[in-house]
Amino acid sequence: MLSHRPSLLIACIFAMLICPHMTGAQEKVQLIMTPITDQATPTRPMVLGQNMTAIDWHGIRERTQPAYYNPQLGKIDPSWLPLLNAFDMHQLRWHWGNTYSWKDSVGPQEQRKSIRHDLWNAWFKTQAGLDEFLTSFQSLPNPPQISLIASPLRPVDELADLVAYCNATEGPMAKWRAANGHPAPYNIKRWEMGNEVDYRNRADLDVMRQDTKKEKENKVTVEQYIPLIRQRIKAMKQVDPTIEIYVHAKTAPWFINNPDWPLWHQTLLKEMGTEIDGIVIHPYYDGYTVQTCLKSIDQLINDIKQLGPKDRQITVWVNEHARWVNYKKIEERPQSWSIQGAISSADFLIELMKRPQVTMANYWCYGHRGPWRVVINDSKAKGTPDKFGTAIHGMFRIFNQALLPVAIPVQVDELNIASHPPHYTYNASAMLFTDPATGKTSLLAINRSDTDSFETSITLPKLNSSQATQWILTGDSLRSTNVPQTPFANTVSQKVIQTQQDADGKVKLTLPVRSVVAWRWD
Numbered sequence: 001m002l003s004h005r006p007s008l009l010i011a012c013i014f015a016m017l018i019c020p021h022m023t024g025a026q027e028k029v030q031l032i033m034t035p036i037t038d039q040a041t042p043t044r045p046m047v048l049g050q051n052m053t054a055i056d057w058h059g060i061r062e063r064t065q066p067a068y069y070n071p072q073l074g075k076i077d078p079s080w081l082p083l084l085n086a087f088d089m090h091q092l093r094w095h096w097g098n099t100y101s102w103k104d105s106v107g108p109q110e111q112r113k114s115i116r117h118d119l120w121n122a123w124f125k126t127q128a129g130l131d132e133f134l135t136s137f138q139s140l141p142n143p144p145q146i147s148l149i150a151s152p153l154r155p156v157d158e159l160a161d162l163v164a165y166c167n168a169t170e171g172p173m174a175k176w177r178a179a180n181g182h183p184a185p186y187n188i189k190r191w192e193m194g195n196e197v198d199y200r201n202r203a204d205l206d207v208m209r210q211d212t213k214k215e216k217e218n219k220v221t222v223e224q225y226i227p228l229i230r231q232r233i234k235a236m237k238q239v240d241p242t243i244e245i246y247v248h249a250k251t252a253p254w255f256i257n258n259p260d261w262p263l264w265h266q267t268l269l270k271e272m273g274t275e276i277d278g279i280v281i282h283p284y285y286d287g288y289t290v291q292t293c294l295k296s297i298d299q300l301i302n303d304i305k306q307l308g309p310k311d312r313q314i315t316v317w318v319n320e321h322a323r324w325v326n327y328k329k330i331e332e333r334p335q336s337w338s339i340q341g342a343i344s345s346a347d348f349l350i351e352l353m354k355r356p357q358v359t360m361a362n363y364w365c366y367g368h369r370g371p372w373r374v375v376i377n378d379s380k381a382k383g384t385p386d387k388f389g390t391a392i393h394g395m396f397r398i399f400n401q402a403l404l405p406v407a408i409p410v411q412v413d414e415l416n417i418a419s420h421p422p423h424y425t426y427n428a429s430a431m432l433f434t435d436p437a438t439g440k441t442s443l444l445a446i447n448r449s450d451t452d453s454f455e456t457s458i459t460l461p462k463l464n465s466s467q468a469t470q471w472i473l474t475g476d477s478l479r480s481t482n483v484p485q486t487p488f489a490n491t492v493s494q495k496v497i498q499t500q501q502d503a504d505g506k507v508k509l510t511l512p513v514r515s516v517v518a519w520r521w522d
Contacts, residue, residue: 049091105129
C-alpha cells in the first residue's frame with residue numbers, strides 16, 4: 001500500500017486543480033463586521049418617513065379617483081390598511097407644491113373649488129382635501145407626525161391663516177375648522193418654506209443635467225428667496241411661536257458638478273440662522289452614487305457647524321430621497337422600486353442613521369402614480385391583487401423591525417472579494433441596533449452583489465438568546481420588480497434561526513445575494 005501513496009497524492013492534486021471546488025475556492029467570501037461603539041447615537045425613527053402627493057390624495061378631475069380616500073365611506077379605504085399599517089410611517093410630508101390654495105380644499109363639498117397643479121397642468125378633485133388628509137392619517141393606530149409646505153409663492157395672510165387653521169384653539173380659523181367638523185387643533189409642528197423654489201422655472205426635473213443658460217438666467221436666487229420667506233415666517237410665528245421652520249438648500253445638481261452649490265444655504269445660515277430650525281435637501285442616488293450624495297449632505301452639516309448660530313441647533317432634513325431613474329422612459333420607472341432600489345435606499349438610510357445631525361428623512365414617495373412608489377394600486381387588476389407593496393415597502397418593513405433605541409455604526413471589511421457593483425467600492429453595509437435596558441440586539445445589512453452571498457462574522461454584545469428572527473428581502477435579479485404582472489416578485493421572508501456566539505462575542509451569519517436583511521435577538 002505504501003508504494004501507491006505517491007501516485008495517489010499526485011492524482012488528488014490533479015483532481016483539485018481541475019475541480020477547484022474541492023479546495024474551497026467556491027466557498028463564500030468572508031465579511032468581517034465590527035461595531036464602532038464609540039460612535040453610537042440615539043436611534044431616530046423619523047429618518048424612516050414618507051411623502052404623500054396632493055395629486056394622489058385628491059385624484060385628478062376627469063381622470064383619476066383619490067388614491068387612498070374613499071369619499072363614500074368618508075375615510076381611507078379599508079383595503080389599504082394592511083399595507084398602511086405594515087410599518088410605522090413616523091413622519092409624513094404632504095407635498096402639495098408651491099401653488100396650492102388650501103382654502104379651496106376645506107368646507108362643504110359644494111363650496112370647494114378644484115385646485116390646479118401647475119407642474120402637471122391638472123385639476124384636483126374636491127372630495128379629499130386638507131381636513132380629510134390630516135384626520136385620516138392622524139387616525140392611524142400609530143399616526144405619523146405630519147408636515148406641510150408653506151410656499152413663499154402664496155400670500156402672507158393665507159399662510160398665517162393656514163397655521164391658525166391647523167393649530168389655533170380660538171379665533172376665526174379655529175371656528176372655521178370647528179364648523180367643518182374638526183374642533184380640536186391638528187397641531188402641525190413642522191413647516192417647510194416652499195419646495196425647490198429655485199427649480200420652479202426649470203424645463204424638467206432631471207437632477208442629472210446642468211441648467212441651460214436660459215434656466216440659469218431665470219432661476220430664483222437666494223437673494224429673492226430670503227425676503228419672501230422672512231415675511232411669511234414672521235406672520236406664521238405670530239400665530240404660533242412654537243412651530244419649526246425649515247428652509248431648503250439649493251436643488252441639484254449638487255457641488256459635485258456645481259462648485260457654487262453651497263452658496264445658497266451658506267447665505268441662508270448667515271442671514272437667517274436665528275430664524276430657522278433646519279435645512280432641507282433632496283438627494284437622489286444611483287444617478288449619483290450614495291456616497292456622492294452623502295458628500296453634499298456632509299457639506300451641509302459642516303456648513304451648519306461653521307456658519308450657524310452657536311446657541312441654536314439647526315438640523316438637516318432629507319425630505320425627499322429615492323433611487324434615480326430615467327423617468328421619461330416608462331419602462332425604466334419600476335427600477336426605482338426594484339430590488340436594486342430597495343438596496344440603495346436601505347444603504348442610504350443606514351448612512352443617514354450614522355449622522356445625528358440628520359434628524360428626519362422622507363422617502364419619495366409612498367403614494368405616487370409616477371416613477372417612485374412604495375405601494376401600487378392597479379385599478380385594472382384581474383386575477384391579481386389590485387393593491388400591493390413594492391420592494392421599497394418590504395425594505396421599510398425590515399428596517400422598522402430592526403429599530404432599537406441605540407444605533408451603532410458597523411465597519412465592514414471585505415476579504416478576498418474580487419469585484420464590486422458598478423460605481424461602488426463596496427458590496428455590503430450594516431448598522432447595529434441595541435436596547436441596553438433589555439439586552440435586545442438587531443443587525444441590519446445590505447448586499448449589493450448580484451452574484452455572491454457572503455459569510456459574515458460580527459462581534460455582538462452578549463445575546464439574550466441563541467434564537468434570532470431573520471427577515472430577508474431579495475429577488476431573482478437586481479432589476480426584479482413588483483408590478484401588476486408580477487406583484488409578488490419581491491417579498492419579505494421571515495423565519496427563526498439558531499445562532500451561536502463564541503466566547504469572544506462573535507456570531508457568524510449568511511448575508512444572501514442582492515438582499516436587505518435584519519436579524520433580531522430578543
